[in-house]
Amino acid sequence: MNTLYAKTVRSGHKNFKSVIHEPKRVFExxxxxxxxxxxxxxxxxxxxxxxxxxxxxxxxEIGFPLFRRINLNRPDFKAGNFGKPxxxxxxxxxxxxxxELIKKYDFEGTDRKYLLMAELFSNCGYxxxxxxxxxxxxxxLWYDDTSIFENSLFSLKPGSKAVIIRQISGNYSDKLRxxxxxxxxxxxxxxxxxxxxxxxxxDSISESGYFSLSENSRLKVIELSAGQGxxxxxxxxxxxxxxxxxxxxxMFMGSDESVSDIFHTVKFNAPAAIGVLEAKGVLKDRSxxxxxxxxxxxxxxxxxxxxxxxFTLSLSPHARMQTIPGLLVAENKVNASHAATLGSISEDKLxxxxxxxxxxxxxxxxxxxxxxxxxxxxxxxxxxxxxxxTVDYVYSIL
Numbered sequence: 001m002n003t004l005y006a007k008t009v010r011s012g013h014k015n016f017k018s019v020i021h022e023p024k025r026v027f028e029x030x031x032x033x034x035x036x037x038x039x040x041x042x043x044x045x046x047x048x049x050x051x052x053x054x055x056x057x058x059x060x061e062i063g064f065p066l067f068r069r070i071n072l073n074r075p076d077f078k079a080g081n082f083g084k085p086x087x088x089x090x091x092x093x094x095x096x097x098x099x100e101l102i103k104k105y106d107f108e109g110t111d112r113k114y115l116l117m118a119e120l121f122s123n124c125g126y127x128x129x130x131x132x133x134x135x136x137x138x139x140x141l142w143y144d145d146t147s148i149f150e151n152s153l154f155s156l157k158p159g160s161k162a163v164i165i166r167q168i169s170g171n172y173s174d175k176l177r178x179x180x181x182x183x184x185x186x187x188x189x190x191x192x193x194x195x196x197x198x199x200x201x202x203d204s205i206s207e208s209g210y211f212s213l214s215e216n217s218r219l220k221v222i223e224l225s226a227g228q229g230x231x232x233x234x235x236x237x238x239x240x241x242x243x244x245x246x247x248x249x250x251m252f253m254g255s256d257e258s259v260s261d262i263f264h265t266v267k268f269n270a271p272a273a274i275g276v277l278e279a280k281g282v283l284k285d286r287s288x289x290x291x292x293x294x295x296x297x298x299x300x301x302x303x304x305x306x307x308x309x310x311f312t313l314s315l316s317p318h319a320r321m322q323t324i325p326g327l328l329v330a331e332n333k334v335n336a337s338h339a340a341t342l343g344s345i346s347e348d349k350l351x352x353x354x355x356x357x358x359x360x361x362x363x364x365x366x367x368x369x370x371x372x373x374x375x376x377x378x379x380x381x382x383x384x385x386x387x388x389x390t391v392d393y394v395y396s397i398l
Contacts (some may be wrong), residue, residue: 023111024061028074036120045092047099052120059116069290070261073176073204075117091125098127098153105182109208115143118180118208122151129190130160131214138163138382150179156189163192163382168205172327176204181371183211183219187241190218194378196390197245199229201256207233215241215270225260226253226394232261235264239266239301241272246275249374254287255397263292268334270303279310281366282398283319293338294326299332308338313345313371315364365398
């Protein structure tokens with residue numbers, strides 16, 4: 001089956017074509033057919049179940065990927081292992097307009113198999129739709145700590161505003177948590193999205209996101225992935241309207257032998273769009289992280305302003321950071337830049353803190369916490385309890 005969907009990165013430029021590595025795939029039975037029949041039978045939304053049935057044929061033809069950089073746990077499709085359903089505003093309440101948006105904004109995700117898996121077997125997901133010029137306030141989404149397949153859609157109508165805080169906790173098991181989110185931000189709308197993702201040692205978490213920004217829209221995404229597990233994410237920001245503005249701040253805190261693979265792409269498709277990717281994080285013990293930030297400026301996106309950077313603070317000689325920046329530019333009149341920095345805490349800073357009564361361990365933790373200031377300050381302005389919980393959690397694993 002040939003299905004058209006948005007690829008994360010352009011495979012060609014002028015007369016040149018890039019070679020894109022395709023992972024090896026395995027076909028294994030996880031009783032998906034039986035589980036899928038059960039989901040369709042219990043569905044109370046004919047629009048959603050009809051869409052899922054059409055996607056299942058493609059899903060069956062794709063094997064599970066064997067990633068080179070990270071080895072995710074296999075899914076568990078046994079009945080009863082799907083956690084608790086979400087509360088109100090769930091994807092099971094999606095209307096025809098929402099289904100059309102999901103169809104229109106189809107994409108690749110961390111891997112096509114994982115994206116389809118989340119759509120087909122989602123036990124949890126939110127459908128949040130604002131009205132024109134509505135201020136929806138602060139929306140807090142909490143997820144059960146068992147294995148979850150999530151399919152969520154955030155639709156912001158013209159002139160509306162929303163702040164969405166997603167909290168995801170590890171499940172201390174060898175199960176897979178797999179989430180897909182789409183956010184459609186229409187003309188003059190504003191969205192702030194904060195993701196707090198805590199991984200336990202045996203966890204595997206996959207996060208796929210697609211964001212479309214229309215004319216004069218604003219989007220800020222702050223994401224923290226912290227803990228001891230395995231985390232892979234793929235976010236695509238499509239600047240589809242002129243004067244749209246994006247700030248994406250992925251943050252990571254790796255400890256023990258955690259592994260993270262973070263891939264964010266900004267696609268400039270309209271004039272005078274501004275897109276900033278600024279990754280920051282701390283690595284300790286034998287943790288590792290790969291950050292891939294790509295600015296993809298298409299023909300016609302003149303006066304685009306794109307910046308990509310990363311900063312990593314290493315607290316261990318055994319920690320590993322790899323940064324892979326990408327600039328794809330098909331328009332002349334643009335500004336585009338990238339930078340990467342890897343550093344450690346200077347002895348002068350430690351001496352300064354220790355002279356003020358802190359132990360060396362305390363001084364390292366306090367200095368490292370400064371990396372996450374943008375996250376903690378944003379949370380503090382929206383919900384002081386969540387802000388304090390997040391600070392305490394990060395401090396505990398530093």
